[in-house]
Amino acid sequence: MLLLLVQLFLYLCFYSYSKEFIDTQRLVNHAFMSHKVGLRAQHLGLHKAVCVLLGWDTTLPLDTVTWAPQVLPEAEAVAQKEDLILWPPIVVIHNISMSNNIPQEQKVIPMEGVLAYLRGKGFITGRVNVSLGRPADQSVMVVKFLGTFPGLANTEKLHKYFSEIKRGRVDFQRIISNDGKSSSGTKKGKEGNKMEEQLLYGYMAISEDLDKLDFNNRKWSVIKSRKEIQELANDPVKVDGR
Template sequence: MLHRELAELLDEELRRRGTSVIPPGEVFGKWKGLKDEEKDHEIAWPPMVIVMNTRLEQDENDKWIGMGNQELLDYFNGYAAVKSRHSYGPQGHRGMSVLIFESSARGYLEAERLHKHFAEQGTDRNAWDRRRVLFHPGGKRQLYGYIAVKEDLDIFNQHSQGRSKLKYEMRSYHEMVVRQINQMSEDNQQLIWLKSRVDKEQRKTKTLEESLEIVSDKLRKTTEENRIVRQRTQMHHEQSQEELDFQEQFFKDQLKVIHEARDAKEENFEHLQQKEREKAKQLGANPSNCEEYRRRVEEMEKFIQFQDKEMKDYVAERDGLIKHEEKFAAMKRRHWEEEFELEKEFDAELTSLMEKYTHPQSAKGSTNI
């Protein structure tokens, strides 16, 4: 009990002095960073920068005149303001102007950049409120500037009515700036990814185009080679056909000689038979007596009968030789049938050869692409 009470007293004393006892097991020296969530705040929208000390001099009516709209834009043309306005009151130009930026995160960043520029050269809100110097040596007016808040714009509109009032609204900084910047970052990452993808697609397309060009060139060469092969084959076929025609004509000429010689032999044979018959008839002419005449007539009849019988035998045997012509015709039919089959076989082999060297090559070309 005494130890517990002593520990509680020591802990209370240390808390009063701004320290604490480190619980057992805790690590000494941990850091404390930012709060879990940054607090949001309202900003004027569209983004605007107040520019002070913009009036110049009084006119003959004792009214103040100052910088014009375009003149103010020209002074700060490096900050992408879209338009400018000036505040006027009963005494004329109040020396209070505003640069208005586009209603976007980019516009807010441009306004903030101009605000920081004024701060860096010591002409920001604090300088205007505490130690303003209106003129430089030589008489030039010093401009001051800072990002606009609601109070500034209410002062700006103090003497404005209706449509002449500067229109604005208060919006969430997180919603109008942080969220848009995050979205821009995401869009930028998406754009980078898309550009990378486009580059890859372009490289792929270029590779495909190069491959296609190579394949097309190979196809052109193959087509030309095929044309040359076809031309050579056609020439070879024509030469072979010419040789066959020559051989066929040679054999036809030889057969013609044989046929002509055969016809001449048959005509000579018939002529000899006619001469023999004439000789037999002549033997029967001018007989010396009747007995002799009768004998010669009988011999002539016997010769004629014998000759007729021989001629009948000759004609019969001659008809038998016609089978030789039938064999010749059958041989020619076999020749033409064999030639037809050879042509069909050659055509089939040629088709198979073209398929062998056409379809596989196309498949290989597709795989390479």
């Protein structure tokens, strides 16, 4: 069972008071080794959550009683993080202009404007919920799709769109790391869709994005393996026991 990141923090806070776990590796080794009745699933969830967070292989050894961290190549570590998505599926959208230190260059795009923009692009055809994220200053908005296979497909489609126009997660992280300056993303902004295309960055929410959600979405979100969901979708339906 996968744990919410909040649960991970609670575990870490609890164990931080124990001299037995003086470093992360000993904590994760304990989580793997523990066989306490009724707590095995929670410990394995903690083991996986910490490994994903630190870029370690989450595969559990079957023929040993000890565990040692195996550092994954960067590409594999990123893929492992991106596999743990929030469910129901969510796309986090940032208005990059709101991080500008010059108030006159901040361009507010209301939730209705974001929704209209996405509908105009053909990414939203069914039921979705658009709400303010954290902080609730119009800089972060979350678009929650239905927890269904079509809902996941629409989420992935929108995620791919932002990535292809260089407005995805990597692009957002790069621009905000530029000394906190985002003026280069606001000077080109114009009215209508041009402004949205210049100012909005988006990506599918994964476990580390929980802190970007508002209280209600964070409360009702769980973490699921994207790979396992896709395998379930592709699994042939058995008829008459065959």
